Amino acid sequence: MPKDPDPARRSERSRQAILEAARELVSEVGYAKVSIEAIAARAGVGKQTIYRWWRGKGAVVFDAFLALSEAGEGEAGEGGGVTLPDTGDIEADLKTVMRATVAEFADPAFEAPIRALNMEIVSDPELAAQYRERLAGPVDEAKKARLRSAQRAGQLAADVDLDLALELLYAPLYQRWLQRSGPLTPAYADALVDLFLKAMRPS
Amino acid sequence: MPKDPDPARRSERSRQAILEAARELVSEVGYAKVSIEAIAARAGVGKQTIYRWWRGKGAVVFDAFLALSEAGEGEAGEGGGVTLPDTGDIEADLKTVMRATVAEFADPAFEAPIRALNMEIVSDPELAAQYRERLAGPVDEAKKARLRSAQRAGQLAADVDLDLALELLYAPLYQRWLQRSGPLTPAYADALVDLFLKAMRPS
CATH class of the missing domain: 1.10.357.10 (Tetracycline Repressor, domain 2)
Known part of the structure; x- marks a missing residue:
């Protein structure tokens, strides 16, 4: 897909892709086997993009579930x-x-x-x-x-x-x-x- | 310990040792890693003794927990x-x-x-x-x-x-x-x- 010219919108799209990738991977292979590399690859972003917003795997997975919970509950x-x-x-x-x-x-x-x-x-x-x-x-x-x-x-x-x-x-x-x-x-x-x-x- | 001359009492003692070994091992290493060999070794009996009474690991572990539950509940x-x-x-x-x-x-x-x-x-x-x-x-x-x-x-x-x-x-x-x-x-x-x-x- 063509790169969105608006940085804020591009950022939010990356964030959502990362959260969704994290949820999918935990569901598919279990938390223990999920890696930042795999989340980055699935979301189509670089590892540095994830580390800019989260300090590690636990933090991004929790935000992923928090987003799900907020949407649902x-x-x-x-x-x-x-x-x-x-x-x-x-x-x-x-x-x-x-x-x-x-x-x-x-x-x-x-x-x-x-x-x-x-x-x-x-x-x-x-x-x-x-x-x-x-x-x-x-x-x-x-x-x-x-x-x-x-x-x-x-x-x-x-x-x-x-x-x-x-x-x-x-x-x-x-x-x-x-x-x-x-x-x-x-x-x-x-x-x-x-x-x-x-x-x-x-x- | 000397072999009990009473076969029924000896049998019951083996059964209890097997159940206790099964509980201990599940607690120590988790169900997935427990083997009939390990239960037999811990209980001081041969594998055949276990297979005489139970058809496999699942059956002996369940009897072990059932015995615990009956004692407790x-x-x-x-x-x-x-x-x-x-x-x-x-x-x-x-x-x-x-x-x-x-x-x-x-x-x-x-x-x-x-x-x-x-x-x-x-x-x-x-x-x-x-x-x-x-x-x-x-x-x-x-x-x-x-x-x-x-x-x-x-x-x-x-x-x-x-x-x-x-x-x-x-x-x-x-x-x-x-x-x-x-x-x-x-x-x-x-x-x-x-x-x-x-x-x-x-x-």
């Missing part, structure tokens, strides 16, 4: 963060989010790289710490912000630990997906939200 | 199955079981081999099917039997899908353990059971 908020929908109706909002999440995990193109990353996270405590700091942490904060808003509105019990609450909402789906132990359907998402809301009902 | 019932305590008080019984489960997962000697096995299960669909059939399946049936007994006693809602109910109770603990994302304490077990019982309350 909610809208990008101020400062590039993630936010969850807040229409004021916690049941409708959680069903929207959980149906979308279930659909992502049921989609081979989305779930394969996430599964590859998960394997690495579970067996590599250092990568797990990076994952929590850069990916899971900010997303969990966005989810907790939505639950807090529902607590303030009197829709959820105010005295429940939100780390446990998030586990109650997401871990059943995570386990079912990871262990391939049951169907991932919109009805499943709804049933999970219904049980979660009953557990979290104010007394 | 409840009492052996009729026919070698697993049962959960049933004093008639579902809250007390679940707290007993979940405190014991949390303690096991917080114990490095117990959790290391289970973590090694989990990694294999998640990345190997054939092993996952064996795991469900031989280990998770029977244990889940025992857990569901206890929940059904509580449904009959009117202590839990009768219309909740028990696969989803089991996920709600166990998946938060599974995820917290697998991702090392929070402390595993008796207070955590109790808080999880409290939320679960609230979600499952009859209407």
Whole structure:
């Protein structure tokens, strides 16, 4: 393709190509076997282009998954963060989010790289710490912000630990997906939200 | 050690040594690198002794974990199955079981081999099917039997899908353990059971 004359646009196109190459390669060969060389070759850029923006493989792979997560899990908020929908109706909002999440995990193109990353996270405590700091942490904060808003509105019990609450909402789906132990359907998402809301009902 | 003159006792001692060797090796080097030769050497038996009782590595490793699970998760019932305590008080019984489960997962000697096995299960669909059939399946049936007994006693809602109910109770603990994302304490077990019982309350 002809070189774009606009440097900013050319830069953004390279960045997107690198992130996509990183995701594809992790999914195809596993995190351990991915190299900066392979990402550069697949993205059609030089290694120096990658090192200009990222300090190494871990950093670029995490940005790749972060971009995927931002596209999937909610809208990008101020400062590039993630936010969850807040229409004021916690049941409708959680069903929207959980149906979308279930659909992502049921989609081979989305779930394969996430599964590859998960394997690495579970067996590599250092990568797990990076994952929590850069990916899971900010997303969990966005989810907790939505639950807090529902607590303030009197829709959820105010005295429940939100780390446990998030586990109650997401871990059943995570386990079912990871262990391939049951169907991932919109009805499943709804049933999970219904049980979660009953557990979290104010007394 | 001198050879026991009683063949049945000698047999049982060999069987236990083989199961223990299998668990230790999976924990130390990972399932993929364990061989029947290594299990036999560690247990101090010949390979033929292992092949007399098991058809291969998968079978002996699963029996090793099954034995661990039976020792940990409840009492052996009729026919070698697993049962959960049933004093008639579902809250007390679940707290007993979940405190014991949390303690096991917080114990490095117990959790290391289970973590090694989990990694294999998640990345190997054939092993996952064996795991469900031989280990998770029977244990889940025992857990569901206890929940059904509580449904009959009117202590839990009768219309909740028990696969989803089991996920709600166990998946938060599974995820917290697998991702090392929070402390595993008796207070955590109790808080999880409290939320679960609230979600499952009859209407």
